[in-house]
Amino acid sequence: METASCVPTVQIQARDPAASSLDCGDPCEWRIVDMLDADKRKAVFLLHQEGMGRNQIARQLRISPNTVRVIIEQQGEMPLGTRSDKIQIDSDLLKRLYKECDGFARRVHEKLVEEEHISIHYSTLTRLLRQLGMSRSDASDPRRSASAARQWLLEMINGRHTIKRLQVQLPDATDLQFLFSHLKHGRSRQRKKAATILARKRSIPNSVIAQALQSSCSTTRRYYRIYLDAGLEALFAWSTNRHCGDQHKVSERTKRILELLHHKPTSYGINRTNWTQPALLKAYEQSYGEVISRSALAKIIRRAGYRWNKARRVLTSPDPCYHEKVELLLSTLQSLATGEMFFFLDEWGPVQVRQRGGKAYRTDHATIPRHQVSRGNVSLIAALSATTNHVTWHFLDSKDSHAMMDMVEILYNQYHTKPKLYVTWDAVAWHNSGLLLEALDQFNEETRACSVGPIIELVPLPTSSQFLNVVEGVLSGMTRAVINNSDYPNAAQMKQAISKHFSERNEHYKHNPRRVGKKIWELDFFQDFNALRAGNYKDW
Known part of the structure; x- marks a missing residue:
């Protein structure tokens, strides 16, 4: 049977690759051939009516069997729906938008839809960009290459990316300022968190982000999940990495x-x-x-708060009247009347005048001879005012009760106009000797008889409780400042350096008034007497 006369010729329109504009079909139709005309559809239906099989019709007319089946079901009639005209997109427009969006196809698509009012499917746009040779290679695309993603993050950390440029690159620019600040100025974990969120906003896959940041995929995935579920505050909380299951x-x-x-x-x-x-x-x-x-x-x-710590050997007070003496000390200190003063007294030394070691910035390792000839000895007694933070000092020949009485007389003469002076010192033998206490009582009797000068009242410290004597810290600071790393030629120069240190300290607190200590002035600080008895305190 002759069938050639019944079959019309089908013409397929070829595209001009050199055309200045690009055309694209409807979003649901990506074929490059035109729709079959009415004559050919009728020919297919007539051949089927004459008994020819579908596959034979498809081979002779060079169309697919599925197309033959659809035409037979439609009985050779033209479909009611008509294909929409192809959209013409200027290639120059695509090139300009591609450059403005820094090669980010998603932003190009958004600009086409929102600004140019051109409705086009995203996959069609990427195909057109590839035809124009404007698609990025995988090696330079941060979304596909870990090295490119790492380079993109480094450029952002080093300030090569501005906020304005990131707003173009990132489809979602929320929290951009906060994340950008933490990426540049945060700590290591904060920078990783910010980089993870920014990279995910850049549409970089989690596996590429983890490889670029040298972290596990579960960690970066958890950062992003916390950000989506709870926001920035929960993400940058200190405990986000404390994750341990149920x-x-x-x-x-x-x-x-x-x-x-x-x-x-x-x-x-x-x-x-x-x-x-x-x-x-x-x-x-x-x-x-x-x-x-x-x-x-x-x-x-x-x-749980446990640490691998070494036990610390502490000085513990065995005084049976420990609670009463500490309460007396604190109540006296915290209830000073106008004009009354409180002093902490203690001795320092004797210290040999020789080359001494200590911590310091050095270019080499310093050595000090173990056996040295002493150039003299220096001892002193110091009194620290609890209210003014000023130090009164006196150099000694020996540490005994007479030296303590000499310091009391110096304080009496220095603060002659004050009504009462409280003094406290360590409970050592020569501080509590009968000779010293009798001399102090006699001194106060003479003062009351003359009605001139301050009364001296002793506030004893508990036994073995040097940690309650605040002047110990001042003497330690002086030792670090002018004694350690020293090599004075004689005792006179060491005394001169000590005196200059205390004078400069007094001058500082004269212009910057501050009471001695910090928490000893708080009424509820020394409630745990067992901890205080063992010297287990800080910043008091």
């Missing part, structure tokens, strides 16, 4: 671990006097039949 399970493990720590290792058959991580893991497995990793154990111990 909270109930962790709290139960913590309770068990702490219970083990409160027992001796020997209670679990381990021949040790202290716990180690392997010993804890062994005892935990024996007791609860559960195996946990060493890293999980370390995290639980760290979160």
Whole structure:
């Protein structure tokens, strides 16, 4: 049967690659051939009516069997819907937008839709950009290359990317200022968090971000999840990296671990006097039949506030009247009347005049002879005013009760117009000698008889409680400043340096008034007498 006369000729329009504009079809139709005309559709239907098979019709007319099936179902009629005209996009417009958007196709698509009012599918746009040779290679695309992503992040950290440029590159510019600031000025973990969020906003995959930041994929994924769920405040909180599974399970493990720590290792058959991580893991497995990793154990111990610390040997006061003496000291100090003064007294020395060591900035390792000829000795007694922070000092020939009485007379003459002076010193033998106490009583009787000068009242410190004497810190500071790393030729020059140090200190507090100490003026500070008795205090 002759069929050639029944089949019309089908013409396919070729595209001109040199055209100045690009055309694209409807978003749902990406074929490059035109729709079949009415004559050809009728020919397909007639051949089918004459008994020719679908595959044979498809081979002869060079169309797909599916097309033949659809035409037969439509009985050779033209469909009611008509294909929309192809959209013409100027290639110069695409090139300009591509340059303005820094090669970011997503932004080009948004500009076409929002500003140029051109409706085009994103995949069609990328195809057109490839035809124009404007698509980026994978090696230079941060979304596909870890090295390119790392380079993009480094350029942003080094300030090569401005906020305005990032607003163009990032489809979502929310929180951009905050993230950009933390990326440039934050700590290491904060920079990684900010870089993760900015990179995800740049549409860089999580695997590429993790490789560029040298972090695990789970870490960067968790940062982004926290940001989406709870926002920036939760993301940059200090505890975001303290992540250890189910909270109930962790709290139960913590309770068990702490219970083990409160027992001796020997209670679990381990021949040790202290716990180690392997010993804890062994005892935990024996007791609860559960195996946990060493890293999980370390995290639980760290979160519970435990640290690997060495026991500190402290000076403990054995004074049976410790509470009463401390309460008297504090109540006296905190209830000083107008004009009354309180002084902390203590001796320093004797210290040999010789070459001395100490910490200092050096280019080489300094050495000091062990055996040296002494160039003299220096001793002094100092009194520190609790209200003015001024130091009164006097150099001694020997440390005895007479030296303490000499300092009391110096304070009496220096503060002759004050109504009362309170003094306190360490409870050593020559400070509490009968001779000194009798001399002090006689001194006060003469003052009352003359009705001129201040009364001297002693406030004793507990036994072995030098940590309560604030002047100890001042003498230690003087030692670090002018004694350590010194090499004075004689005792006179050492005394001169000490006197100059105290004079400069007094001058400083004259222009910058401040009371001695910090928390000794707070009424509720020394409530834990057991801690205070052992010297377990800070910043007092």
